[in-house]
Amino acid sequence: MTRYIDLSVATQDSPSEATRVKVDLLDHRTGATVLGLMPDDFPDRMAISNETVTLTTHTGTHMDAPLHYGPLSGGKAAKSIDKVPLDWCHGPGVRLDLRRVPPGEGITVAHVRAALADAGHTPAPGDIVLLWTGADALWGSPEYLTSYPGLTGEATAFLVEQGIRVIGIDAWGLDRPMHRMIEDYRRTGDRSFLWPAHIYGRTREYVQLEKLANLGALRGATGFTVACFPVSLAGAGAGWTRVVAMDERSDESTHA
Numbered sequence: 001m002t003r004y005i006d007l008s009v010a011t012q013d014s015p016s017e018a019t020r021v022k023v024d025l026l027d028h029r030t031g032a033t034v035l036g037l038m039p040d041d042f043p044d045r046m047a048i049s050n051e052t053v054t055l056t057t058h059t060g061t062h063m064d065a066p067l068h069y070g071p072l073s074g075g076k077a078a079k080s081i082d083k084v085p086l087d088w089c090h091g092p093g094v095r096l097d098l099r100r101v102p103p104g105e106g107i108t109v110a111h112v113r114a115a116l117a118d119a120g121h122t123p124a125p126g127d128i129v130l131l132w133t134g135a136d137a138l139w140g141s142p143e144y145l146t147s148y149p150g151l152t153g154e155a156t157a158f159l160v161e162q163g164i165r166v167i168g169i170d171a172w173g174l175d176r177p178m179h180r181m182i183e184d185y186r187r188t189g190d191r192s193f194l195w196p197a198h199i200y201g202r203t204r205e206y207v208q209l210e211k212l213a214n215l216g217a218l219r220g221a222t223g224f225t226v227a228c229f230p231v232s233l234a235g236a237g238a239g240w241t242r243v244v245a246m247d248e249r250s251d252e253s254t255h256a
Contacts, residue, residue, distance in 0.1 A: 003219075007130070007168075007212045007226075007243040009139055011053075011060030016144035016172070022054040057081075057238040063089075063166075063230040064174075064208040068237035069201035081239035082232040084207055088165045091126040093226040093245055094119060095218050099134045101149040104180045107131065109158045119221035125163025128226040135171035136213040150176030153196030160206045166228065168209030168243065174198070209243055223249055 013021040032039045032047035039045040058064070066078035073079070096115035101107050116123065123129070135148035148171035156174075159167055167174065175181060175197045184193040197208075209228055218224060224247040230239030 001248075003247045005214060005217050005224075005245040005247065007170075007214050007245055008061035008241070009136070009211050009213045011055065011240060014140055015142045016139050017059055018145060018172075019056050019059065021059055024052040024054075026050040026052070057233060057236050057240070058210070059240070061209070061211045061213070061241055061243055062238050063228060063241045064198070064210065064238045065230075065236070066201050066205045066207065067235075069198045073202055073205045078202075079205065080234070081230050081236045082234050084230065086229065087126075088207065089229045090227050091128050091166070091225065092124075092222070093130060093218075093224045094121055094123070094127050095130045095132050095215055095221045097132050097221070098149065099132060101133065103135070103147040103149060104177060105149045106152040106176060107133075107149050107155055108152055109155045112155050112158060121222050123159060123162040123164055125165075127164055128166040128168065128228065129159055129164050130209075130212060130215055130226070131167065131169040131171075131174075132215040133169065133171050134216070135169075136211075136215070139211075139213060145172050146177045146179060148172060148177065150174060151197045153192070153200045156197040156200045156206075157203075160200070160204050165206050166209060166226075167206060168212050168228070170212040170215050171210070173210055174208045209241065212243060218245055219247055219249070223247065 028046035028049050029039045031049055065081040065084055066073040067080045098107055098115055101111055133148050138144040151174050175195050181193050224245045226245050228241050228243040230241040233239050
């Protein structure tokens with residue numbers, strides 16, 4: 001029997017979001033008048049409801065497309081979210097336990113290599129790599145925006161150059177927190193501190209899944225499949241994504 005694990009956060013107005021989410025509700029009774037009718041015209045005096053939602057494409061669990069990183073990737077026009085190949089969005093999942101990396105610090109190649117060794121896994125093209133930092137425990141609080149580690153540019157290159165197209169993280173962003181990157185840039189004048197994981201996507205194509213959750217609910221580092229199909233927004237640099245892990249193993253065959 002397949003076990004489904006939701007690896008997404010609910011899209012909502014939250015202190016953990018950098019921008020507000022506004023939801024305007026058209027309720028069941030008012031819905032009747034929009035249709036030129038009255039509530040009494042419908043069974044139970046109720047028509048149908050609707051919601052108008054105002055938010056960014058980077059709100060909630062979402063996928064960043066290559067276009068988000070820059071107009072070109074590898075010298076070619078960078079793909080918008082509606083152009084991301086669907087076969088990138090379904091494949092074997094690999095959870096890398098990086099909870100030892102302190103908030104604000106960079107997840108290095110050495111960290112990734114050690115986590116892969118712990119998982120007993122060699123990266124393969126088509127793998128969907130999920131970085132488990134534990135930062136999703138802060139979801140719902142302002143600290144979620146500032147207290148997590150981020151992938152370095154070198155570690156991003158290490159994964160992508162082995163054929164990885166999708167890298168996800170259970171934190172607000174794949175790079176280190178904004179304030180840490182900006183502080184380091186202002187202190188040194190070194191531009192390489194600014195969004196290195198994102199900017200690597202100008203060299204080789206890959207996509208990011210940000211604001212994942214529940215990676216601790218997976219029964220192992222491997223042995224599950226991930227589906228992460230983004231909403232197809234024409235020309236956009238990101239799209240909201242329901243990320244789901246599917247584990248078909250029996251309880252007897254799994255281990256932590």
